[in-house]
Amino acid sequence: MDNKPGFSPMPIVKIENLDKYFGHLHVLKNVSLEVPERQVICLIGRSGSGKSTLLRCINFLEEPSHGTIEVDGIKVAGGEKGREHRQLIHDVRLKTGMVFQEFNLFPHMTVLENVIEGPVIVKGMDRKKAIELAEQNLDSVGLLFKKDEYPNRLSGGQKQRVAIARALTMEPRVMLFDEPTSALDPELIGEVLNVMKKVALEGMTMIVVTHEMGFAREVADRVIVMAEGELVEDNKPEQIFNAPKDPRTEALINRYRTGAN
């Protein structure tokens, strides 16, 4: 069991007492979570339970209202302002890669340009070196041959694989996926999940919001169930799927079983 407190000496992501309000709406309620290195976590829950918000708080696309986020030793308190705070957020973002449901590739750049943009512009990496790294990652998602295409000439699955390569080329310590296959035609989901599995096997720490229970079962080390802004169950996949403890987990699993989601 990886999720026993104190078991792993060095969590990559450590969330403590996180609260998030949208106006009066209390979306995350005192959430705490530790993610040890190399662990793959699947975050599941019904729509509106706060999965995306939690994920987006980790790289500060949403500013937490209270609580702290720590990524690879960089600790940021939510709800602060000022230059120092912005610098910390920037540092955290360099340690996190994010993959969005809608891919969000830059349409005015080729695939290769998309992938080297971060390393060159943000990290100031030498262009040649960035291209080398980018081509390596494009190759590993199977899309090196598309490097000079513009995104509008790619299928949804290919776009998402490029998005993964783009995030990986920043050499993050943790990858965040927010429903990476939800915008895809069913026949394209597999290729993206396969790439994600490969990334997991290479030892990347991953937090994945997903409705793909097959992936959760097969790849996740831990499945966390969210409901109404709280983490209601956190366990190994077989436990979650075969012996759910919380009635809300059970209801959710049953919904997936009957095919409704």
Added chain:
Amino acid sequence: MTAIAKGQDAPKSQAELLYEIQLRKERQFRGNVAITWVLLVLFLLLVFSSLEIRSSNGTTELAIWTFEKVTKDGREILEKTRTGIATFSIGLPNEGITLNTILVDKNFIAQNFTFIARGIYWTIRISLFSIALATILALLAALARLSSVPFVYALSTFYVSLIRGTPLYLQILFFFLALPQLSINLSGEMAGVLALGLNYGAYMSEIFRAGIASVGKGQREAALAIGMTQGQTMRRIVLPQALRFAIPPVGNDFIAMTKDSALVAATGFVHELTWNAQKVGRAQFRSLEALIIAALFYWSMTILLSYVQNKIETRLSKGER
């Protein structure tokens, strides 16, 4: 679902037939439009042809009117002269009808065509400088409009409100006539470019604002997520896409600008198309001819620029995205 899909697929040949009919109709329509255009141009030429058709007493006469130099009392003057071209032995009885078209002075046109044409240089020059200034101002105003700093936001809305609330003509006069009172003396061109640039900048800021708004939130988030600063995100991700969006409407405004540049003639110191036409027209009491020449130049320029713009637009829409 599959049943519906099949239902749509079955009568495919009929759909293709309908499509062909549709295409033929469209082609026919465009053909007829083109023919009508040619007829309208011919009609316009006829209206200004100086021809006269007189049908009376059973004969029809075709004649042309011209201005001819004659010497009267030792002075050379221009006199309207009628020259017969052809006579036909059929026609209306008695008084009949006389159809007269507008008499234009072809000598004047021949002599002053190049003088007026030289105004094109200034028209284009002013338009180019003004559109450049307008684009910069519009971009700044659009960015300021997105600012969360009250002062910056207010500056943008104030500028747009002030400019849109006053006539362009007045703005040009203001720069040229009112500023010297404050010991600011601008050349006619400078005053014109400043006024046109400021004016179009205010209107065009809306284009850039829409362009920036057209770039989805996801684009910004993706840029921020890889660690870009707000500034980098704006410069490298949002603006390039917004500018692409803005190119067609900015083209429209450039075309409009070439015509509004005529107002700069009011300063009397910029020898662009309209000023040149006015000058020679007034001096020789030939404003009809002079203004027609200028109008034709503007019109041709507009057609040409629209054509170029169309080409650019199709190129852009074929491109990325």
